[in-house]
Amino acid sequence: MSISQIARTISASPTLTLNEKAAILREKGEPVIHLGAGEPKSKAPMDAIMAAAAHLNTGEIRYAPADGVPALKKAIIHYTEEHYNRLVEPENVMASGGAKQAIMVALQAILNPQEEVIYPAPYWVSYPEMAKLCGAIGVPVLPEDGTFYPRIQDIEQKVGSYTKAILINSPNNPTGAMYSKEFIADVVDLCEKRDLYLIMDDIYHRLIFDNRRPINCYEYAKDLSENSKLIVINGISKQYAMTGFRIGWAVANKKLIEVMTNIQGHQTGGPSVVLQKAAVGAINGIQSSVENLRVTLENNRNVMIENLNSFEGIKVTKPDGAFYCFADFSVYGKESTKISEFLINKVLVLAVPGVEFGMEGYLRMSFCGSIKDITEGVERMKWALDPNSPNELYIGDRKLVRDWT
Numbered sequence: 013m014s015i016s017q018i019a020r021t022i023s024a025s026p027t028l029t030l031n032e033k034a035a036i037l038r039e040k041g042e043p044v045i046h047l048g049a050g051e052p053k054s055k056a057p058m059d060a061i062m063a064a065a066a067h068l069n070t071g072e073i074r075y076a077p078a079d080g081v082p083a084l085k086k087a088i089i090h091y092t093e094e095h096y097n098r099l100v101e102p103e104n105v106m107a108s109g110g111a112k113q114a115i116m117v118a119l120q121a122i123l124n125p126q127e128e129v130i131y132p133a134p135y136w137v138s139y140p141e142m143a144k145l146c147g148a149i150g151v152p153v154l155p156e157d158g159t160f161y162p163r164i165q166d167i168e169q170k171v172g173s174y175t176k177a178i179l180i181n182s183p184n185n186p187t188g189a190m191y192s193k194e195f196i197a198d199v200v201d202l203c204e205k206r207d208l209y210l211i212m213d214d215i216y217h218r219l220i221f222d223n224r225r226p227i228n229c230y231e232y233a234k235d236l237s238e239n240s241k242l243i244v245i246n247g248i249s250k251q252y253a254m255t256g257f258r259i260g261w262a263v264a265n266k267k268l269i270e271v272m273t274n275i276q277g278h279q280t281g282g283p284s285v286v287l288q289k290a291a292v293g294a295i296n297g298i299q300s301s302v303e304n305l306r307v308t309l310e311n312n313r314n315v316m317i318e319n320l321n322s323f324e325g326i327k328v329t330k331p332d333g334a335f336y337c338f339a340d341f342s343v344y345g346k347e348s349t350k351i352s353e354f355l356i357n358k359v360l361v362l363a364v365p366g367v368e369f370g371m372e373g374y375l376r377m378s379f380c381g382s383i384k385d386i387t388e389g390v391e392r393m394k395w396a397l398d399p400n401s402p403n404e405l406y407i408g409d410r411k412l413v414r415d416w417t
């Protein structure tokens with residue numbers, strides 16, 4: 013089969029592949045514990061459902077403008093004012109089919125083939141593939157000091173004549189690390205000085221713990237004119253538990269938004285108007301579900317950390333936000349894919365291999381599921397990996413016997 017050079021370089025999304033695997037095993041009646049998920053289990057806010065239902069009831073479901081319906085743009089403007097203390101105009105906003113599409117279209121709008129986009133590692137699985145889809149090059153930067161917190165000097169070192177943009181995701185998927193104000197201020201400064209785009213993937217910015225306050229990149233920008241190269245990405249997927257609605261957005265200078273709208277207009281057109289209405293309902297509606305989710309996640313984080321801390325040999329860093337824990341399992345094997353496969357095969361626990369996020373020897377475990385899944389999932393993992401485990405484990409009434417060392 014003849015396929016394009018770019019297509020040949022694109023791999024399947026490992027998280028989506030794991031989702032499919034979990035679904036197949038569940039269909040067979042297997043007691044799977046899915047710690048690979050990237051979506052909260054709570055229901056979408058009632059305001060979102062009502063808004064979508066009201067529009068559906070009209071029976072007139074038409075094309076939406078490529079950059080989003082006016083009501084959603086207005087809601088995003090309101091969101092930006094409330095959470096970033098920044099007043100933008102409708103021409104500064106584009107709604108997309110998820111934050112994923114907003115980032116992809118932003119990259120398509122700014123990257124020429126062979127140009128580079130820098131992002132800290134570990135990184136979200138889609139960043140390298142998105143860069144490749146533009147014919148461009150993703151440049152991961154591993155913190156030299158072995159932590160999950162990138163240092164500005166490590167990033168600065170990678171900036172060269174091909175660098176076009178820096179892409180920051182904090183709190184971070186897969187580590188849950190929330191970068192410091194100083195770091196964000198330094199990145200904003202670096203991008204302004206070197207005339208680079210800065211894409212802030214803020215999709216988890218309200219899901220943070222231990223009394224942390226969201227960090228607002230605009231506070232550190234000297235240039236907030238229409239020349240600003242700051243692109244802020246957000247969406248409803250995580251904070252409102254609305255992953256399936258597929259609505260995200262970008263806020264940037266008007267010229268860039270115009271170019272992005274042209275691209276999106278030919279790609280998919282505007283996202284479904286029904287789902288945009290749902291997003292309007294969520295953004296303008298009662299916000300208590302976000303705080304409820306945040307509190308639940310913080311509690312889940314504590315339970316997962318407590319359980320992982322008693323896991324012989326692995327190294328864990330407490331996540332500051334989001335809903336992932338990225339732990340070092342290298343004591344149990346150098347290849348995270350093999351550890352992940354071993355855990356699925358032996359104890360039906362799904363965790364995402366760290367190599368997919370640019371860091372080998374680690375596993376990403378989500379704590380957005382139930383407490384039962386977290387405790388039982390970690391217990392099964394411990395049983396499978398720790399050679400000092402008892403010989404037998406019961407999953408329901410199924411007896412597992414440890415016949416490996």
Ligand SMILES: Cc1ncc(COP(=O)(O)O)c(C=O)c1O
Pocket residue numbers: 050109110111112113136181184185213215246247248249250255258259260
């Ligand atoms: C870091 C990061 N950015 C963006 C997204 C995409 O979000 P959306 O569902 O809005 O496309 C995800 C989803 O997992 C993510 O983890």
